[in-house]
Amino acid sequence: MGKLEALISNTITLARQSTYDLGGYEAGKLLVALNLAHTGLARWEPVYALLSEPLVGDDDVSGCCRLLAHDADSLPAEVRAKLLPITTALTTRAPQQLAPNLLPSAKGAARALAARLSQADNVTDTAIGSLLAGDADQREWAARLALRRAAGEGAGMLMVMCHDAVPRVRATASACLARLLATDGLAPGPLGVLYDSLKDPGTLVPRAVAGELSRHQPTSETESIRRTLATNVSARARAAAAR
CATH class of the missing domain: 1.25.40 (Serine Threonine Protein Phosphatase 5, Tetratricopeptide repeat)
Structure with missing residues (x-):
């Protein structure tokens, strides 16, 4: 040191x-x-x-x-x-x-x-708003901070971020939704967005979701996502889903 x-x-x-x-x-x-x-x-x-x-x-x-x-x-x-x-x-x-x-x-x-x-919730909300107006790195941090809000509120924020123009922001937001699914469950709306994210062009988003789910104990809902990922075009996403 x-x-x-x-x-x-x-x-x-x-x-x-x-x-x-x-x-x-x-x-x-x-x-x-x-x-x-x-x-x-x-x-x-x-x-x-x-x-x-x-x-x-x-x-x-x-x-x-x-x-x-x-x-x-x-x-x-x-x-x-x-x-x-x-x-x-x-x-x-x-x-x-x-x-x-x-x-x-x-x-x-x-x-x-x-x-x-x-x-403080108001500080977190202000930070998320500021980060969402920033560059891709800042928008990724907004997604991570959304996990600090109540599950329903956080999921609502992440649904919007899953449609970001930058793939790595979509990947981070989708992985955060996957974490909420594994820890708290998701309402039908956010769950549908998570399923849609698995069809994202390229492989970054499905790989991020598969990697996040591999860190949690399986549930019936997460296993359904993993079965969908098992047929993904990305070999790395399929491998992560199989862990």
Whole structure:
């Protein structure tokens, strides 16, 4: 962890000198992963410093935010309290991107993380609305946040996102509907949309649905979806459905 702390400090120093680099690994992301896996040895101060520095590139903070957003519920209360104002500030800062056409900005992950840390329904709803107006990466985060709403409300939001113009957004939204089907069940409307998503052109959407269902205990409804996927044109989707 000491080496990662030194790398993070160097990243901050270089950013303040307007010196950036492409390539290498994300020291901040790696430290977050270690902190989440070894809570008794966690060192959060370097993470706070990295996320608080407005000149640090999005490439160096996006991975941190993504990991934290996925595991926000497991964070200690004091870490959540410290991260909330930091990540809220991240959502309004100007993007610091070296290759905006290659990698997404940190805004989507940061906004989703701030909403997860807040745990307030009105904050989540505002975040979803803002993310839906953003780029494809932000719309994917909107789909993931929709899972935080009541099952009926979340499913209604995801039904709309399943018709997004970008395949990976449709894939994420459809996978989120599949998760709701496996955990809470779906009303006829959202269930019909999920079945329709299996006919999506290409293979990204059915593969995402199959992969999500493979993570849950089977039910009669999920088994019906898996039988449909078993005849999909994608060998990877068929393989995932067979797990």
